[in-house]
Amino acid sequence: MIILYNLSIFLMRAGLRLAALFHPKAKSFVTGRKGLLQKIQADYATNTAPVVWVHCASLGEFEQGRPVIEGLRKVFPKIRIVLTFFSPSGYDVRKHYQGADHVYYLPWDTAANAKRFVKAIKPTLAIFVKYEFWHHYTQALAANRTTILSISSIFRPDQLFFKPYGGFYRKILKRISHFFVQNDESLKLLKAIGLNHCTRSGDTRFDRVYQIVKQAEELPTIQNFKNHQKIFVVGSSWSEDIDVLIPLINENRMKFIIAPHEISEQNLISLERALQVKSIRYSQTTNINLEDFQVLIIDNVGMLSKLYRYGEFAFIGGAYGKGLHNILEAACYGVPIFFGNKNYTKFKEAVDLINRGGAFDVADYTDLKMKYEMVTLPESFLLACEVTRQYVEENLGATEKILTYCEATLRAKNTAA
Template sequence: MVLLYNTALFFLRLGFRFASIVHSKANAFVKGRKAIIDKIQLAFKNNTAPVVWVHCASLGEFEQGRPVIELLKKEYPTLKILLTFFSPSGFEVRKNYKYADYIFYLPWDTASNAEKLVAAANPTVAIFVKYEFWYHYSKALKSRNTPLISISSIFRPEQLFFKSYGGFYRDILKNYDYFFVQNDVSLKLLKSIGIDRCTIAGDTRFDRVYAVVQEGGDILIAEKFKGNQKTMVVGSCWLEDLEVLTPMINEDKLKFIIAPHEISETFLQTIEGAIQVKSIRYSKAGDKNLDEYQVLIIDNVGMLSRLYKYGEFAFVGGAFGKGLHNILEAACYGVPIFFGNKNYEKFQEAIDLINRGGAFEVADYVDLKDKFEMLNVPSTFLLACDVTRSYVTENLGATEKIIQYCRKLLK
């Protein structure tokens, strides 16, 4: 099985090299790993401080690791953080993250790379986020008796770990010292294969999102645009989301704040062309009488988490495509949340909020309209608001549970 694993990674690596010729993301993936082990060895050459290694696949997992990193740095100022990413979408966005001392792409999971990285960094603790289970890295850490923990991890019955032929993958999990899982299903699955070093801590994203919302300031243009009218904030909007929303927008009964997933001129013009009511881009709204406009189009990045406060309703995009985007930011403000009905089921918070009556998956405009009109009943609307708000506060505290464990290892 080790041979098959190594062979699969070899062909995956080869595939990225071919793809890098024509694909910018694959090119960044390959270029970022050139001489990567040499760079890591050089970076740690004179380090004498204790190191915590935090590994994230991409940007979403980084947001789960982030509150742990920042609390560790607060409590242990001399501690060095090694932060690694598998994907360019994480590395390229966070390569200058101020709370990490060393930031690199994760070298390919070979026995040689794993031994060299672990020897060079010599971490006191390694923290891998969510789905990151690498054979050679976990083995190298275990051979040096370096504690390896998994945080915000989530497991499903269909994963290879839980199949009769999944012994090799179960052995990877056995190299981990502790699992902080998100839910009871994950806990029971681990225990079913003899792994008892686990506990339900929840998802650290709750702590991160709640902190961001608490720290966030006002957005005066959004406040002026909203006025005293009911507003729906559309976050991370894709074309498929826009197609469902457009008929509702054109009814001219609500104001809409639309934050596209990608801020490209092409998509901004697509939005403007699809809607029949009067719209304005954020960048041009400063000196305008915003009472005249029904749609505010956000043509910048970085303010979405603060925009949801200006809505009575939220629609979060992505679920008609590759996957639902972050709904917790909207939930923090206690608003009913809508999203597509296709790719949301791997997000525990989406399932929980649907079951509790705070979120609504929709198939198309007609479905959206029907579920939206349900909320015209004041008791239903207030229940949905209370559900989303309380769901966030109930799930705070995962970061502190993880830090309590780390404190014992960092004495």
């Protein structure tokens, strides 16, 4: 099996080198790793402080790891924190993140790379977020006697770890010192293969989005646009989402804020042409009276999490395509949430909120209109609001559980040293 594993890594590298000739993200993936190990070795050649290594696949996993990183920094200000990403979508956005001492791409998981990387940074503690399980890295970390944690992890019966032929992958899991999993099913699956060093902590994303809510500042332009009227916030929308929403927008007198996932000029023009009501882009709102505009189009990145506070309803995009985007930010503000009905079931919070009556999956415009009209009834609206708000509050605390373990580990190893 190790031959097949190494072959898969080799083929992935070769495929990305070829793709780099044509695709910007693939190019970033390849060029970002050139000379990387030499740089890491130079950065840590004279380091004597304890090192905590946090690895995330991409941006979503970073948001899960971020509360732990910042919690550790607060308690142990002198430790060095190394943050790595597998994909460009995470690295490119967070390469200047101030919470870590260094941010790198993860060198490819080969035996040589893993040994060089671990030898260079000598981590006391390694934290892998959610789905990241690498054979050579866990092997090198175990040889270094590094404590290895898997946090916000979630497991399903169809994964290789739990198949009769998944012995190789189960060995990777057995090197993990402790698992902090999101749900009871993951706990049962791990215990069924003899891994009892696990805790149901929940998902650190709840702590992160709740923190964002508490820190959110007032947005005067959005407040002026709202002007005491009801608002439907559409977050991370794709064209498939807009196709379903457009009839509701064009026939409804309520105001809408639309934050497209892709803000290219072509996409923005396409959206504006589809609208039959008065709309304006956020970048055009300076010194403009917004009272007569029904749709505000957000043509920037980074504002979405602050917008939901102004809404009475939310529609989250992505579920008609590759997958539903983050619904927890909207849930924190206690609003009814709508999304497509095709690709959301792997997101526990989406399934949970549907079952509780705080979220609604919609097949098309007719379905959206029916469920929207139902939830606008006063009793239904108040129930949905309370469900979403309470769901978030019930799931807070994962970060504290993980930090307690991390703190005990770092203090024990510091004493032993």
